[in-house]
Amino acid sequence: MIEIESVTKSYGDVRVLDDVSLTIPTGGITSLVGANGAGKSTLLSVAARLVPADGGRVRVDGMDVATAPGPVLARRLGVLRQENAMSVRLTVRELVAFGRFPHSGGRLTAEDHRLVDEAMAWFELGPLADRHLDQLSGGQRQRAYVAMVMCQGTDHVLLDEPLNNLDMRHAVQMMRMLRGMADELGRTVVLVVHDVNVASCYSDRIVAMREGRLVAEGPTAELMTPELLRKVFDVEVEVHELAGRRIGVPWS
Amino acid sequence: MQRRHVAAALAALVLASFASLFIGVGDLTPGDVLDPDAAQARVLWTSRVPRLLAILLAGSAMAVAGLVMMHLTRNRFVSPQTAGTTEWVGLGIVVATLWLGGTSVLGKMAIGMLFALVGNGFFVWLLQRLVLTDIVVVPLVGILLGGVVSAATTFLAYRFDLLQSMDAWVNGDFSGVLAGRYELLWLVLAATVVAYLWADRFSVAGMGESFAVNLGVAYTRVVLVGLAIASIVTAIVVVSVGSIPFLGLVVPNLVTLAMGDNLRRVLPVTALTGAAFVLICDVLARTIRYPYEVPVGMVGGVVGGVLFVWLLLRARRRAL
Numbered sequence: 001m002i003e004i005e006s007v008t009k010s011y012g013d014v015r016v017l018d019d020v021s022l023t024i025p026t027g028g029i030t031s032l033v034g035a036n037g038a039g040k041s042t043l044l045s046v047a048a049r050l051v052p053a054d055g056g057r058v059r060v061d062g063m064d065v066a067t068a069p070g071p072v073l074a075r076r077l078g079v080l081r082q083e084n085a086m087s088v089r090l091t092v093r094e095l096v097a098f099g100r101f102p103h104s105g106g107r108l109t110a111e112d113h114r115l116v117d118e119a120m121a122w123f124e125l126g127p128l129a130d131r132h133l134d135q136l137s138g139g140q141r142q143r144a145y146v147a148m149v150m151c152q153g154t155d156h157v158l159l160d161e162p163l164n165n166l167d168m169r170h171a172v173q174m175m176r177m178l179r180g181m182a183d184e185l186g187r188t189v190v191l192v193v194h195d196v197n198v199a200s201c202y203s204d205r206i207v208a209m210r211e212g213r214l215v216a217e218g219p220t221a222e223l224m225t226p227e228l229l230r231k232v233f234d235v236e237v238e239v240h241e242l243a244g245r246r247i248g249v250p251w252s
Numbered sequence: 253m254q255r256r257h258v259a260a261a262l263a264a265l266v267l268a269s270f271a272s273l274f275i276g277v278g279d280l281t282p283g284d285v286l287d288p289d290a291a292q293a294r295v296l297w298t299s300r301v302p303r304l305l306a307i308l309l310a311g312s313a314m315a316v317a318g319l320v321m322m323h324l325t326r327n328r329f330v331s332p333q334t335a336g337t338t339e340w341v342g343l344g345i346v347v348a349t350l351w352l353g354g355t356s357v358l359g360k361m362a363i364g365m366l367f368a369l370v371g372n373g374f375f376v377w378l379l380q381r382l383v384l385t386d387i388v389v390v391p392l393v394g395i396l397l398g399g400v401v402s403a404a405t406t407f408l409a410y411r412f413d414l415l416q417s418m419d420a421w422v423n424g425d426f427s428g429v430l431a432g433r434y435e436l437l438w439l440v441l442a443a444t445v446v447a448y449l450w451a452d453r454f455s456v457a458g459m460g461e462s463f464a465v466n467l468g469v470a471y472t473r474v475v476l477v478g479l480a481i482a483s484i485v486t487a488i489v490v491v492s493v494g495s496i497p498f499l500g501l502v503v504p505n506l507v508t509l510a511m512g513d514n515l516r517r518v519l520p521v522t523a524l525t526g527a528a529f530v531l532i533c534d535v536l537a538r539t540i541r542y543p544y545e546v547p548v549g550m551v552g553g554v555v556g557g558v559l560f561v562w563l564l565l566r567a568r569r570r571a572l
């Protein structure tokens with residue numbers, strides 16, 4: 001469970017997060033949606049202790065992320081940011097293996113190696129295992145980063161736009177994998193996604209943000225309405241029922 | 253891949269070590285080692301062996317210090333020689349000599365370390381505040397900083413008549429290494445071992461602060477420890493034998509170019525290659541004008557400089 005209590009954050013005079021309180025229950029996928037600059041990435045980064053909040057606090061399984069020991073938290077919560085410029089030349093396998101660092105401190109056990117292989121297989125990275133990251137395409141690199149975070153095996157996984165650069169097939173695969181993690185392993189997954197239909201089809205809950213505040217949160221079906229989407233994105237959207245799913249169609 | 257590089261570095265090192273023992277004015281051939289007379293034994297144990305050990309220790313440690321700095325600043329062109337670290341040590345030595353009564357080697361080292369640490373800290377602090385998009389600008393800032401510090405040092409040395417002794421640390425030179433006068437260099441071996449033990453942490457820190465925090469690594473602490481290692485090594489080496497230009501820059505670059513950046517894998521090879529680099533430069537320094545010696549720093553400057561320009565051009569080409 002992730003509890004966000006009255007978190008505020010400003011950059012200069014600009015309030016980027018304005019008194020955000022939110023509880024993300026254990027298990028299931030929560031999608032964070034909102035326009036560019038709404039504060040999604042900032043909220044995710046604060047929750048993952050990558051960015052300090054100005055006020056309020058975040059607790060993961062009851063531990064305050066600002067004060068909990070780094071290594072302990074690293075076994076409970078894994079995070080991937082939206083942009084990941086990495087100047088280090090590691091191979092895909094080396095990168096994914098670093099996901100095990102919080103558990104093994106660099107001395108990989110047989111079990112660690114198995115998990116690394118498994119994560120690479122999931123993202124079809126096997127043939128790229130010995131390539132350096134700077135020799136990959138954008139989508140391949142994104143898959144390698146996500147594989148690393150998966151390999152970390154944490155109960156809470158926070159991913160900022162994990163579908164960045166992915167083709168249709170790999171995007172679907174990624175979402176299925178996240179679904180599997182939530183359903184079979186009971187993990188808590190929080191995503192930032194831009195495609196409301198991905199949020200609608202794959203997530204259990206949606207959290208909508210606008211200008212640094214929470215606009216709405218709740219079960220996906222309740223939030224996929226034209227009114228809410230207009231409020232969040234300032235766009236007219238029709239919502240259609242299609243094969244049991246709610247699909248938003250803009251511009252019509 | 254890994255094995256082949258290690259084998260190559262080792263072979264070069266053993267060959268050069270062997271050669272190094274038998275070059276010099278004192279008459280000593282490989283055959284004599286088995287049955288040396290008193291004079292030969294003295295040459296071997298008071299001069300040749302200490303010199304070889306000093307070279308191996310200084311070469312490996314400086315290369316590793318460069319490797320660590322390059323990772324922590326996430327810039328391939330940052331090393332003790334391009335971040336101003338050596339110049340700070342020089343300033344420390346002068347200050348120690350002038351005002352702190354530190355004429356003992358240990359005193360100079362301690363003050364040198366302190367200054368190196370402050371200098372490195374300042375450099376990194378500066379990097380975090382400047383937004384430098386071009387990878388080549390960062391070492392330029394360091395070199396500029398080093399230039400300012402070095403100018404201050406020269407001014408002090410000039411005022412107080414220390415220019416003569418300044419030469420000792422500006423130009424690396426192993427000709428003064430004798431038994432009883434180099435043993436503090438063993439400390440750098442300890443620093444290198446610590447660097448190896450922390451190799452994974454340095455790798456993670458090199459991935460960037462977000463990745464490091466995510467993986468539970470105390471980013472700031474790791475950066476500080478890395479900078480401390482680099483400062484300590486630089487101070488000890490500069491005080492003991494003087495500065496060898498480009499060593500900490502060119503060697504880690506060449507090794508990581510061939511092997512990638514996973515520190516635990518690269519660090520031992522970097523150490524070996526660093527030792528081999530200095531050894532080869534020293535053998536050259538001793539043979540070019542035989543029976544006279546040129547300072548190894550000068551040879552290292554020429555060899556390293558050429559390699560550095562090549563690396564720069566290569567980086568430019570890749571960036572474009």
Ligand SMILES: Nc1ncnc2c1ncn2[C@@H]1O[C@H](COP(=O)(O)OP(=O)(O)OP(=O)(O)O)[C@@H](O)[C@H]1O
Pocket residue numbers: 011016034035036037038039040041042043082
């Ligand atoms: N380091 C920073 N310094 C100053 N302002 C920042 C900084 N990071 C973010 N901001 C501002 O904070 C606001 C929220 O940014 P954030 O990255 O959280 O948005 P987002 O919802 O993730 O947007 P996007 O969909 O474009 O990724 C933006 O207005 C942005 O300009």
Ligand SMILES: [Mg+2]
Pocket residue numbers: 040041042082160192
């Ligand atoms: Mg964002």
